[in-house]
Amino acid sequence: MTSPTLGSMLLSSADPQRLRDWYVAALEPAENNEGNGYRILKFGEFHVLIDSRADIGDKNPEPGRVIFNFHVDDARAVAARIDGLGSTWLAELEDRDGGLFATAIDPDGNYVQIIQLSExxxxxM
Structure with a gap:
């Protein structure tokens, strides 16, 4: 039996269009589609499906429980785009042993890390 492949996740929001727009502007996914009621963003081989749900609030009450880690080629450029969106930073861009790391907060209160690893x-890894 082969090991399962993690291929996507559902990110629910009280305002899925606003959340989708933020991720598109901040992280420029490889693909940005809509289908079957979902807003589908593709990052590498991983898909993020954004949809609404009636059983969630406007803000994530425990944003540290699941954190998106986006590996990027130019963390400074991504941080500048996120700054341009007026987003809040949990941890601003910093050098950690030659790599660059930062944690932004998306419009729903989720934590989004950008990581530029050194060679x-x-x-x-």
């Missing part, structure tokens, strides 16, 4: 850090 040395990539090899260690």
């Amino acid at each position: 040395e850090q990539k090899k260690a």
Whole structure:
């Protein structure tokens, strides 16, 4: 039996269009489609499906429970786009042993990390 593949996740929102627009502007997904009522964003081989649900609030009460880690080639450029959206930072862009890391807060209160690993850090993974 082969190991399962994690291919997508559902990100629910009280305002899915606003959340989709933020992710598109901040992170520029490879694909941005709508189908079957979902807003579908593709990052690498991973899909984020954004939809509404009646059983959630406007803000995530426990944003540290699940954190998106987006590996990027130019963390400074991504941070500048996020700044341009007026977003709040949990942790501003900083150098950690040659890699760049930051944690933004999306419009629903979810934590979104941007990570630019150094070549040395990539090899260690």
